[in-house]
Amino acid sequence: MADAALIQDKTLAAGSETGAPEFGELDGIVGFHLRLAHGAVYRHFTETFVELDLTQKQVSVLWLVGEIPGLAQIEVGTRLRMDRATTMTIVNRLQSRGYLRRERSDSDGRKQALHLTEAGEAALVKAKASIAEHEKWLKSRFTPEESEKLVEMLTRIHE
Amino acid sequence: MADAALIQDKTLAAGSETGAPEFGELDGIVGFHLRLAHGAVYRHFTETFVELDLTQKQVSVLWLVGEIPGLAQIEVGTRLRMDRATTMTIVNRLQSRGYLRRERSDSDGRKQALHLTEAGEAALVKAKASIAEHEKWLKSRFTPEESEKLVEMLTRIHE
DNA sequence: GGATAATTGTATGCTCTACTAACAATCTCG
DNA sequence: CGAGATTGTTAGTAGAGCATACAATTATCC
Numbered sequence: 157m158a159d160a161a162l163i164q165d166k167t168l169a170a171g172s173e174t175g176a177p178e179f180g181e182l183d184g185i186v187g188f189h190l191r192l193a194h195g196a197v198y199r200h201f202t203e204t205f206v207e208l209d210l211t212q213k214q215v216s217v218l219w220l221v222g223e224i225p226g227l228a229q230i231e232v233g234t235r236l237r238m239d240r241a242t243t244m245t246i247v248n249r250l251q252s253r254g255y256l257r258r259e260r261s262d263s264d265g266r267k268q269a270l271h272l273t274e275a276g277e278a279a280l281v282k283a284k285a286s287i288a289e290h291e292k293w294l295k296s297r298f299t300p301e302e303s304e305k306l307v308e309m310l311t312r313i314h315e
Numbered sequence: 316m317a318d319a320a321l322i323q324d325k326t327l328a329a330g331s332e333t334g335a336p337e338f339g340e341l342d343g344i345v346g347f348h349l350r351l352a353h354g355a356v357y358r359h360f361t362e363t364f365v366e367l368d369l370t371q372k373q374v375s376v377l378w379l380v381g382e383i384p385g386l387a388q389i390e391v392g393t394r395l396r397m398d399r400a401t402t403m404t405i406v407n408r409l410q411s412r413g414y415l416r417r418e419r420s421d422s423d424g425r426k427q428a429l430h431l432t433e434a435g436e437a438a439l440v441k442a443k444a445s446i447a448e449h450e451k452w453l454k455s456r457f458t459p460e461e462s463e464k465l466v467e468m469l470t471r472i473h474e
Numbered sequence: 475g476g477a478t479a480a481t482t483g484t485a486t487g488c489t490c491t492a493c494t495a496a497c498a499a500t501c502t503c504g
Numbered sequence: 505c506g507a508g509a510t511t512g513t514t515a516g517t518a519g520a521g522c523a524t525a526c527a528a529t530t531a532t533c534c
Contacts, residue, residue, distance in 0.1 A: 178394055180382040182375065185446060186453050187356050189466050191371055192473035194353035195396050197346050198492095211519065212350055216341065223339040230482060235337055237354050242521055244484065249519095258483095266482040266529045287344065294345050297471045306468050307348050312456045314351035357521090370490065389511060401492055403513065408490095425500045425511040 190313075197294060204290045208282055213238070213246050215287065218255060218280045221270045226259075228267040237314070255279050349472075356453060363449045367441055372397070372405050374446065377414060377439045380429045385418075387426040396473070414438050 182188050201212055210218075216236050221227055233243035247270065250256040255276035261267035272280065295303050341347050360371055369377075375395050380386055392402035406429065409415040414435035420426035431439065454462050 180379070182378055182382075184466075185450060186462055186466055186469075187360065187371075187446075187450060188375065189469040189473065190349075190353055190356055192396055193469040194349055195492095196473040197349055201346065202493095212346075213520075216347065219341055220339070223341075228482080237351060238520085239522065240483065241485090241523080245520080264482085264530070268483065287346075291344060291346060294472070298468065302468060303345055305464070307343075307345055309457065309461060309465050310345075310348040310352040313453070314348065314355040354521095361522095372491075387511080397491085398493070399512065400494080400514090404491080423501070423511085427512070 200293060201290055204286050204293075205283075208279065208286060210279070210283055214250055215283045217243075217246055217250060218272065218276060218283060221256065222272050222277070222280045225271050226261075226269040228261060228264075228269060229258075230267065232270065250276070359452060360449055363445050363452075364442070367438065367445060369438070369442055373409055374442045376402075376405055376409060377431065377435060377442060380415065381431055381436070381439045384430050385420075385428040387420060387423075387428060389426065391429065409435070 179188070198212070205211070205215070213236065217232055220232055220235060224231075229243050229247055230240065232238075232247070233240055236243075238246070247256060247258075251258065253275075254273055257271050257273055258268045259271060261269045298306065338347070357371070364370070364374070372395065376391055379391055379394060388402050388406055389399065391397075391406070392399055395402075397405070406415060406417070410417065412434075413432055416430050416432055417427045418430060420428045457465065
């Protein structure tokens with residue numbers, strides 16, 4: 157503990173004057189904080205979904221397909237910013253767990269139309285409840301206006 | 316393309332009234348946008364660092380050790396929110412590339428004091444230049460006040 | 475209409491990150 | 505001193521991302 161205090165002192169000497177001294181110059185890098193924030197949210201998500209045993213991507217895919225039945229794999233991947241290979245692995249896993257089924261599209265024989273199974277619908281209902289809980293934890297540190305502003309700024313990054 | 320238009324119409328029918336119709340209900344989830352934004356920044360980072368062949372984590376570790384020579388592995392991991400095993404992997408890679416060296420701490424025989432090699436210093440200089448470029452791209456969509464507000468809000472999430 | 479190009483899904487393999495569990499060396503504290 | 509905590513290490517597992525190659529289907533162009 158005495159050693160940790162020493163290191164902390166070193167940090168203060170090398171760190172920035174404003175705010176947290178923990179990261180030094182890194183403290184001014186937006187991308188750095190975005191990554192740490194993502195990590196923190198990812199960890200809380202994992203804890204929240206340990207019982208359902210679903211990942212962020214899996215929930216997103218279930219959610220999307222639930223809203224737009226018959227959506228093609230390529231569309232799912234495009235909207236969630238995943239390439240075809242990554243989308244495949246996620247859809248494969250959801251299908252093997254009995255949450256999704258693939259159907260050949262009538263209008264386009266290349267496409268796989270995705271649909272939720274009954275088990276998938278049930279899982280999605282539970283997932284949405286867990287998402288609500290998770291979001292509550294996340295939003296607890298912001299006013300409604302701040303949450304809206306945050307979403308708006310994040311959208312500017314990913315759109 | 317006709318099919319894509321059809322799908323887009325379906326989205327509009329199922330999506331939210333406000334803003335982008337691409338994600339439907341998901342559009343209101345802060346964590347969802349945080350993840351997409353992180354992915355976008357991650358991809359741009361990778362493009363920016365393809366020549367240097369460094370990842371976000373690797374740069375963060377170089378940066379931290381550059382600022383605080385002699386920092387112990389456990390401290391690096393704690394500050395960057397990584398466990399010991401993950402920190403090991405990254406330090407191992409940086410060491411095998413000749414950017415870092417380990418030294419037993421004088422004050423605590425359990426700890427490995429980390430130091431940059433000359434090659435590590437040189438890599439860090441280049442990395443900081445690339446980070447500046449990367450940050451410029453990221454911040455280009457915000458006013459200075461917005462950037463500051465964004466960092467502040469992200470910090471509330473990860474601290 | 476038929477050849478060519480583009481799209482979509484699939485399979486394979488690689489990398490990075492993260493986590494768990496176990497173990498050894500070292501330090502702390504009662 | 506001895507029990508427990510800390511730190512580093514190794515090994516194994518898993519998710520996510522990406523690149524490449526191939527087959528089937530569709531779109532485009534001459």
